[in-house]
Amino acid sequence: MALSKRPRRSRRPKKPPLKKRKTSAAAGRPRKAARVASKTAAPGIVETALATFAHEVRTPLTGILAISDLLATSDLDERERRWVDTIKAGAEHLASLATLFVDAARGGRSGYGVRQDFFDLRALAHSVGDSLAGRATAKGLQSRVEISEKLPAFVTGDPVRLRAALENLIDNATKFTEEGAVALTVRPASEAKGKVAVAFAVSDSGIGLTLKEIKRLFRPFSQANVKIAARFGGAGLGLSSVKQLARAMGGDIVVAPRRGGGAVFTLTVQLTRAEVAPDDSGPGDDHLQAHARGLRVLSVEDNPFGRVVLNAVLTELGHHAEFVSRGEDALERITQGGFDAILMDMVLPGIDGIEAIRRIRALGPPFGSAAIIGVSGRGDDEAAARAAGADAFLVKPVSPRALAIALLEVTRRAAGAT
Known part of the structure; x- marks a missing residue:
């Protein structure tokens, strides 16, 4: 019986053992430091990029909103007024999106920088109601706005972020409603020790939500229903940011199915009731124009579009404007000489607005004592602007009314100081 031969193993040449590269602890530190630096630098780069984006976006949006406000005071027929309302509502929504995206980028690092500014709560509620009505009309929907008479007039809080949160809810309500109606109800929820909780309820007769979808609704970059998201669009960022904003403002947001179909989103925030002196209680448009005519205003604005818009607004308010592009x-x-007020943009070629304000104040009287209003798309610039010597500060997009009030106040204070 023949023995079966074992198969020969092919002899492969032995490879020389790889020499281990000696790396000292010091040699490994640069790579480790680079990795750490890249991780820590990335959020700052993103935040800076988004802040720049917000500034660039808000400049034309300021113009669109300002011209819309001016058109709304013109002699328009009903159809033209609907067009103006639609343009204004769209610009307001884009401005709110810019705020939400910047806040979302900062959320993981520094949180939401909620401000405490004096503002007219009733005016904000009516403006949001007008936005809802304008969007509803553009889509062929019915709208209803109810604002409680018990709502306090003047409060302190963060009107920019509150408006951004409400615009997001209104956008969702109109987006997911193909027929029927959308509604806004504003009422005080509770009050204690000068604090007032205000509830904003946005309801719609749209597609509605299941309990499973509601659980997913407030997750970052998550849609309640992927198929519906593909149909209606949206990044899923808004509601997550709205919830964080609500909690940062001492409140929350809840959602419930609406009887008869649709959903109701209720946003609650804590605001501080503000006491207003009789002389400062809600100046009307006639009061503003009567007391703030004829100012010579120097605007430091490098954006050509921004110049055109500011010139139109200041001229409409009865002022004379001159423009320069650099600090x-x-x-x-x-x-x-000869200027009553200076509008100083914060982002400029050459020296920035902060440094320009600082150098103006260093001139001393009379040139260095002119009233200065800082203007920026970033609310975080206010502290630095005021520290440099600004008398007031406006966050873009700036409405003609807000600009008129700021000019009236700073020139009144400047006159009283001389």
Whole structure:
């Protein structure tokens, strides 16, 4: 019986053992430091990029909103007024999106920088109601707005982020409603020790939500229903940011199915009731124009579109405007005298608005004592602007009314100081 031969193993040449590269602890530190630096730098880069984006977006949006406000005071027929309302509602929504995206980028690092500004709560509620009505009309929907007479007039809080949160809810209500109606109800929920909780309820007769979808609704970058999201659009960022904003403002947001179909989103925030002196209680448009005519205003604005819009608004308010694009040019022009107020944008070529304000104040009286209003798309710039010497600060998009009030107040204070 023949023995079966074992198969020969092919002899492969042995590879020389790989030499281990000796790396000292010091040699490994640069790579480790680079990795750590990249991780820590990335959020800052993203935040800076989004802040720049917000500034660039808000500049034209400020113009769109300002021109819309001016058109709304013109002699328009009903159809033209609906067009203006639609344009304004869209611009307001884009402005709110810019705020939400910047806040979302900062949320993981520094949280939401909620401000405590004096504002007219009733005016904000009516403005949001107008936005809802404008969007509903553009889509062929019915709308209903109910604002309680018990709502306090003046409060302190964060009107920019509150408006952004409400615009997001209104956008969702109209987006997911193909027929029927959308509604806004605003009422005080509770009050204690000068604090008032205000509830904003946005309801619709749209597609509605299941309990499973409600659980997913407030997760970042998550849609309640993927198929519906593909149909109606949306990044899923808004409601997550709205919930964080609500909690940062001492409240929350809840959602419930609406009887008869649709959903009701109720946003609650804590605000501080503000006491207003009789002389400052809600100046009307006639009061503003009567007491703030004829100012010479120097606007430091490098964006050509922003210049055109500001010139139109200031002229409509009865002021005379001159424009320069650089902080250095502003210093030279101010020393020639004759200006009652200066509008200083924060983002400029050359020296920025903060440094320009600082150098203006260093001129001393009379040139360095002019009233200065800082203007920026970032609310975080206010503290630095005021520290440099600004008398007031406006966050873009700036309405003609807000600009008129700011000019009236700063020039009144400047006159009283002289």
